[in-house]
Amino acid sequence: xxxxxxxxxxxxxxxxxxxxxxxxxxxxxxxxxxxxxxxxxxxxxxxxxxxxxxxxxxxxxxxxxxxxxxxxxxxxxxxxxxxxxxxxxxxxxxxxxxxxxxxxxxxxxxxxxxxxxxxxxxxxxxxxxxxxxxxxxxxxxxxxxxxx
Amino acid sequence: xxxxxxxxxxxxxxxxxxxxxxxxxxxxxxxxxxxxxxxxxxxxxxxxxxxxxxxxxxxxxxxxxxxxxxxxxxxxxxxxxxxxxxxxxxxxxxxxxxxxxxxxxxxxxxxxxxxxxxxxxxxxxxxxxxxxxxxxxxxxxxxxxxxx
Numbered sequence: 001x002x003x004x005x006x007x008x009x010x011x012x013x014x015x016x017x018x019x020x021x022x023x024x025x026x027x028x029x030x031x032x033x034x035x036x037x038x039x040x041x042x043x044x045x046x047x048x049x050x051x052x053x054x055x056x057x058x059x060x061x062x063x064x065x066x067x068x069x070x071x072x073x074x075x076x077x078x079x080x081x082x083x084x085x086x087x088x089x090x091x092x093x094x095x096x097x098x099x100x101x102x103x104x105x106x107x108x109x110x111x112x113x114x115x116x117x118x119x120x121x122x123x124x125x126x127x128x129x130x131x132x133x134x135x136x137x138x139x140x141x142x143x144x145x146x147x148x
Numbered sequence: 149x150x151x152x153x154x155x156x157x158x159x160x161x162x163x164x165x166x167x168x169x170x171x172x173x174x175x176x177x178x179x180x181x182x183x184x185x186x187x188x189x190x191x192x193x194x195x196x197x198x199x200x201x202x203x204x205x206x207x208x209x210x211x212x213x214x215x216x217x218x219x220x221x222x223x224x225x226x227x228x229x230x231x232x233x234x235x236x237x238x239x240x241x242x243x244x245x246x247x248x249x250x251x252x253x254x255x256x257x258x259x260x261x262x263x264x265x266x267x268x269x270x271x272x273x274x275x276x277x278x279x280x281x282x283x284x285x286x287x288x289x290x291x292x293x294x295x296x
Contacts, residue, residue, distance in 0.1 A: 042221065075175050141268035
């Protein structure tokens with residue numbers, strides 16, 4: 001099993017993971033070919049050194065997440081790492097792979113000099129909240145969103 | 149009153165705002181001169197087109213926040229705007245300036261093509277949660293952090 005940066009050829013497999021989810025199925029469009037907006041977004045991510053779109057692969061792609069590094073003045077000018085869009089393929093759940101993936105992300109964020117790693121998870125995913133708490137995350141903040 | 153992008157000369161005033169806070173006072177070092185790490189972080193922010201460190205000014209700096217634009221594959225390849233490090237000077241609170249500032253941030257995020265604006269706020273700041281809810285934000289997510 002390897003972790004690597006995604007290429008544009010991985011985008012369909014990643015979108016399939018994002019769409020195969022009770023929340024994701026309502027907001028993604030997993031057609032062949034994919035809407036161009038996914039490829040445009042991939043190019044923005046791929047050209048930005050503060051974005052890392054990662055895939056976990058074992059023969060095929062079985063997991064994905066995106067890491068973002070954000071420089072702030074807070075915490076004496078610290079870098080924060082942020083996890084988003086983390087998914088494990090439905091055929092590979094319940095085997096500890098999600099834990100392996102997030103442990104890898106934590107190590108990567110430390111390597112990049114972050115002082116904290118953060119994420120928000122929908123309150124409709126209580127199992128995700130427990131999963132992250134077991135890995136050491138603390139639910140100290142409200143995650144607030146305003147959709148346009 | 150104007151909103152503008154911060155310059156390096158504004159960093160001491162911004163750090164003073166960040167430090168003058170029950171949580172910020174424990175994590176910032178507001179000395180003269182400032183620790184170099186703040187200026188290094190400013191340069192990272194200033195050179196990144198996806199970061200906007202904004203000050204609200206009326207004779208002096210009375211407010212600040214940082215906007216970050218993050219490209220994701222989720223939501224069909226959408227841009228998210230994220231607010232962090234929002235503060236109003238203690239002498240200027242209770243006058244609706246915080247609301248003006250966040251309303252400006254929301255408009256700015258829309259101009260930049262974001263489909264959502266998000267933030268996390270410490271659960272120790274219930275007044276901040278109510279403030280953002282009045283502006284249309286919904287507390288749908290847990291904000292989870294792991295400090296190194």
